[in-house]
Amino acid sequence: DGGITQSPKYLFRKEGQNVTLSCEQNLNHDAMYWYRQDPGQGLRLIYYSQIVNDFQKGDIAEGYSVSREKKESFPLTVTSAQKNPTAFYLCASGRLGGYTFGSGTRLTVV
Amino acid sequence: GQQLNQSPQSMFIQEGEDVSMNCTSSSIFNTWLWYKQDPGEGPVLLIALYKAGELTSNGRLTAQFGITRKDSFLNISASIPSDVGIYFCAGREGGSNYKLTFGKGTLLTVNP
Numbered sequence: 001d002g003g004i005t006q007s008p009k010y011l012f013r014k015e016g017q018n019v020t021l022s023c024e025q026n027l028n029h030d031a032m033y034w035y036r037q038d039p040g041q042g043l044r045l046i047y048y049s050q051i052v053n054d055f056q057k058g059d060i061a062e063g064y065s066v067s068r069e070k071k072e073s074f075p076l077t078v079t080s081a082q083k084n085p086t087a088f089y090l091c092a093s094g095r096l097g098g099y100t101f102g103s104g105t106r107l108t109v110v
Numbered sequence: 111g112q113q114l115n116q117s118p119q120s121m122f123i124q125e126g127e128d129v130s131m132n133c134t135s136s137s138i139f140n141t142w143l144w145y146k147q148d149p150g151e152g153p154v155l156l157i158a159l160y161k162a163g164e165l166t167s168n169g170r171l172t173a174q175f176g177i178t179r180k181d182s183f184l185n186i187s188a189s190i191p192s193d194v195g196i197y198f199c200a201g202r203e204g205g206s207n208y209k210l211t212f213g214k215g216t217l218l219t220v221n222p
Binding site: 006030031033040041042043048050088090092094095096097098099100101102103104106 | 150
Protein backbone atom coordinates (compact mmCIF):
# COMPACT_ATOMS: atom_id res chain seq x y z
CA ASP A 1 0.00 0.00 0.00
CA GLY A 2 1.21 3.50 -0.78
CA GLY A 3 1.68 5.92 2.02
CA ILE A 4 3.81 8.47 3.79
CA THR A 5 6.06 7.56 6.70
CA GLN A 6 7.45 9.85 9.36
CA SER A 7 10.08 8.77 11.80
CA PRO A 8 10.65 8.71 14.64
CA LYS A 9 7.25 9.11 16.31
CA TYR A 10 8.80 10.70 19.41
CA LEU A 11 12.09 12.59 19.54
CA PHE A 12 13.91 14.22 22.40
CA ARG A 13 16.63 16.76 21.80
CA LYS A 14 18.96 18.66 24.05
CA GLU A 15 18.83 22.40 23.73
CA GLY A 16 21.41 23.64 21.23
CA GLN A 17 21.46 20.48 19.11
CA ASN A 18 20.27 20.09 15.55
CA VAL A 19 17.87 17.24 14.80
CA THR A 20 16.53 15.81 11.53
CA LEU A 21 13.01 14.49 11.07
CA SER A 22 12.48 11.92 8.35
CA CYS A 23 9.63 11.89 5.82
CA GLU A 24 9.34 9.29 3.06
CA GLN A 25 6.50 8.71 0.58
CA ASN A 26 5.83 6.06 -2.03
CA LEU A 27 2.77 7.74 -3.52
CA ASN A 28 4.73 9.18 -6.47
CA HIS A 29 3.61 12.68 -5.45
CA ASP A 30 5.65 15.59 -6.76
CA ALA A 31 4.84 17.99 -3.92
CA MET A 32 5.77 17.58 -0.26
CA TYR A 33 5.16 19.79 2.77
CA TRP A 34 6.20 20.27 6.38
CA TYR A 35 3.81 21.70 8.98
CA ARG A 36 4.18 22.53 12.63
CA GLN A 37 1.27 22.11 15.06
CA ASP A 38 1.21 23.50 18.59
CA PRO A 39 -1.47 22.65 21.18
CA GLY A 40 -4.76 24.29 20.24
CA GLN A 41 -3.23 25.73 17.08
CA GLY A 42 -3.82 25.06 13.45
CA LEU A 43 -1.27 23.87 10.91
CA ARG A 44 1.55 26.29 10.14
CA LEU A 45 3.56 25.75 6.97
CA ILE A 46 7.33 25.52 7.44
CA TYR A 47 8.67 24.54 4.01
CA TYR A 48 7.33 22.98 0.84
CA SER A 49 8.74 21.45 -2.31
CA GLN A 50 6.93 21.07 -5.59
CA ILE A 51 9.69 19.25 -7.41
CA VAL A 52 13.01 17.53 -6.73
CA ASN A 53 15.92 19.88 -5.96
CA ASP A 54 13.59 22.81 -5.36
CA PHE A 55 11.84 24.06 -2.21
CA GLN A 56 10.27 27.25 -0.86
CA LYS A 57 9.91 28.80 2.57
CA GLY A 58 6.53 28.69 4.19
CA ASP A 59 5.17 31.00 6.87
CA ILE A 60 7.53 29.98 9.70
CA ALA A 61 10.79 28.82 8.03
CA GLU A 62 13.21 30.53 10.43
CA GLY A 63 15.32 28.00 12.32
CA TYR A 64 14.48 25.14 9.95
CA SER A 65 16.11 23.71 6.83
CA VAL A 66 15.11 21.07 4.27
CA SER A 67 16.45 19.19 1.28
CA ARG A 68 14.76 17.43 -1.63
CA GLU A 69 17.33 15.25 -3.32
CA LYS A 70 14.88 12.47 -4.12
CA LYS A 71 11.20 12.54 -5.03
CA GLU A 72 10.41 10.14 -2.19
CA SER A 73 12.17 11.99 0.61
CA PHE A 74 11.84 15.43 2.24
CA PRO A 75 13.77 15.56 5.55
CA LEU A 76 13.37 18.51 7.90
CA THR A 77 16.23 19.72 10.11
CA VAL A 78 15.34 21.67 13.23
CA THR A 79 18.40 23.76 13.96
CA SER A 80 19.61 25.28 17.20
CA ALA A 81 18.45 28.64 15.81
CA GLN A 82 14.81 27.61 16.27
CA LYS A 83 13.91 29.28 19.58
CA ASN A 84 10.89 27.18 20.47
CA PRO A 85 11.20 23.82 18.71
CA THR A 86 8.99 21.69 20.97
CA ALA A 87 5.96 20.85 18.80
CA PHE A 88 4.19 18.22 16.73
CA TYR A 89 5.57 18.08 13.17
CA LEU A 90 3.53 16.82 10.24
CA CYS A 91 4.77 15.92 6.78
CA ALA A 92 2.43 15.67 3.80
CA SER A 93 2.62 14.88 0.12
CA GLY A 94 0.23 16.44 -2.34
CA ARG A 95 -1.66 16.00 -5.55
CA LEU A 96 -4.65 17.78 -7.10
CA GLY A 97 -7.06 15.83 -4.95
CA GLY A 98 -5.46 16.91 -1.70
CA TYR A 99 -2.73 15.98 0.73
CA THR A 100 -1.84 12.70 2.40
CA PHE A 101 -0.35 13.27 5.84
CA GLY A 102 2.10 11.22 7.81
CA SER A 103 1.37 10.26 11.41
CA GLY A 104 3.62 12.99 12.79
CA THR A 105 6.73 13.36 14.94
CA ARG A 106 6.48 14.85 18.40
CA LEU A 107 9.70 16.73 19.17
CA THR A 108 10.52 17.67 22.74
CA VAL A 109 13.50 19.80 23.68
CA VAL A 110 14.90 18.90 27.10
CA GLY B 111 0.08 33.59 5.22
CA GLN B 112 -3.55 33.45 4.25
CA GLN B 113 -5.88 31.36 6.42
CA LEU B 114 -9.47 30.35 6.16
CA ASN B 115 -11.98 31.48 8.75
CA GLN B 116 -13.24 28.25 10.31
CA SER B 117 -16.00 28.17 12.91
CA PRO B 118 -16.77 27.27 15.53
CA GLN B 119 -13.40 26.92 17.20
CA SER B 120 -14.71 24.15 19.46
CA MET B 121 -17.90 22.25 20.13
CA PHE B 122 -19.06 20.11 23.03
CA ILE B 123 -22.09 17.97 22.20
CA GLN B 124 -24.03 14.96 23.40
CA GLU B 125 -23.83 11.65 21.60
CA GLY B 126 -26.56 11.43 18.97
CA GLU B 127 -26.66 15.14 18.20
CA ASP B 128 -25.98 16.58 14.76
CA VAL B 129 -22.99 18.89 14.22
CA SER B 130 -22.33 21.61 11.70
CA MET B 131 -19.12 23.57 11.04
CA ASN B 132 -18.10 25.89 8.22
CA CYS B 133 -15.28 27.74 6.55
CA THR B 134 -15.23 31.01 4.68
CA SER B 135 -12.55 32.64 2.59
CA SER B 136 -11.90 35.96 0.91
CA SER B 137 -10.49 34.05 -2.07
CA ILE B 138 -12.21 31.81 -4.59
CA PHE B 139 -11.22 28.17 -4.30
CA ASN B 140 -11.38 25.43 -6.92
CA THR B 141 -11.19 22.65 -4.36
CA TRP B 142 -12.49 22.32 -0.81
CA LEU B 143 -11.36 19.51 1.47
CA TRP B 144 -12.32 18.38 4.95
CA TYR B 145 -9.87 16.50 7.19
CA LYS B 146 -10.16 14.91 10.62
CA GLN B 147 -7.25 14.61 13.03
CA ASP B 148 -7.29 12.12 15.90
CA PRO B 149 -5.11 12.96 18.92
CA GLY B 150 -1.42 12.34 18.21
CA GLU B 151 -2.01 11.43 14.57
CA GLY B 152 -1.92 13.13 11.19
CA PRO B 153 -5.09 14.49 9.55
CA VAL B 154 -7.03 12.10 7.36
CA LEU B 155 -9.06 13.20 4.36
CA LEU B 156 -12.81 12.85 4.89
CA ILE B 157 -14.40 14.53 1.88
CA ALA B 158 -13.11 16.33 -1.23
CA LEU B 159 -15.25 18.78 -3.21
CA TYR B 160 -14.33 19.95 -6.71
CA LYS B 161 -17.33 21.84 -8.07
CA ALA B 162 -19.35 24.83 -6.86
CA GLY B 163 -22.64 23.66 -5.39
CA GLU B 164 -21.42 20.08 -5.03
CA LEU B 165 -22.92 18.17 -2.10
CA THR B 166 -21.06 15.01 -1.11
CA SER B 167 -21.69 12.44 1.61
CA ASN B 168 -19.42 9.94 3.31
CA GLY B 169 -21.48 7.88 5.73
CA ARG B 170 -22.80 10.23 8.40
CA LEU B 171 -20.77 13.12 7.01
CA THR B 172 -22.05 15.57 4.42
CA ALA B 173 -20.11 18.48 2.96
CA GLN B 174 -20.98 21.18 0.46
CA PHE B 175 -18.93 23.42 -1.83
CA GLY B 176 -20.54 26.87 -1.65
CA ILE B 177 -22.00 28.46 -4.76
CA THR B 178 -19.78 31.53 -4.37
CA ARG B 179 -16.72 29.20 -4.16
CA LYS B 180 -15.71 31.07 -1.02
CA ASP B 181 -17.23 28.80 1.57
CA SER B 182 -17.91 25.22 2.55
CA PHE B 183 -19.67 23.42 5.38
CA LEU B 184 -19.43 19.99 7.00
CA ASN B 185 -22.31 18.28 8.78
CA ILE B 186 -22.03 15.22 10.99
CA SER B 187 -25.28 13.47 11.79
CA ALA B 188 -26.02 11.33 14.85
CA SER B 189 -22.61 11.88 16.44
CA ILE B 190 -20.81 9.04 18.20
CA PRO B 191 -17.87 9.12 20.65
CA SER B 192 -15.31 8.25 17.94
CA ASP B 193 -16.19 11.48 16.11
CA VAL B 194 -14.02 13.25 18.70
CA GLY B 195 -11.10 15.07 17.12
CA ILE B 196 -10.08 18.19 15.26
CA TYR B 197 -11.74 18.90 11.93
CA PHE B 198 -9.89 21.04 9.40
CA CYS B 199 -11.17 22.62 6.25
CA ALA B 200 -8.72 23.31 3.41
CA GLY B 201 -8.98 25.07 0.07
CA ARG B 202 -6.96 25.17 -3.11
CA GLU B 203 -6.98 28.21 -5.35
CA GLY B 204 -6.26 26.41 -8.60
CA GLY B 205 -3.58 26.27 -11.24
CA SER B 206 -0.80 23.74 -11.12
CA ASN B 207 0.13 24.61 -7.54
CA TYR B 208 -1.10 21.87 -5.21
CA LYS B 209 -0.66 24.05 -2.14
CA LEU B 210 -3.60 24.11 0.27
CA THR B 211 -4.70 26.80 2.71
CA PHE B 212 -5.97 25.39 6.01
CA GLY B 213 -8.49 26.63 8.53
CA LYS B 214 -7.47 26.64 12.20
CA GLY B 215 -9.68 23.67 12.99
CA THR B 216 -12.78 22.84 15.00
CA LEU B 217 -12.23 20.75 18.13
CA LEU B 218 -15.19 18.40 18.57
CA THR B 219 -15.90 16.71 21.89
CA VAL B 220 -18.73 14.17 22.13
CA ASN B 221 -20.14 13.33 25.54
CA PRO B 222 -21.36 9.69 25.68
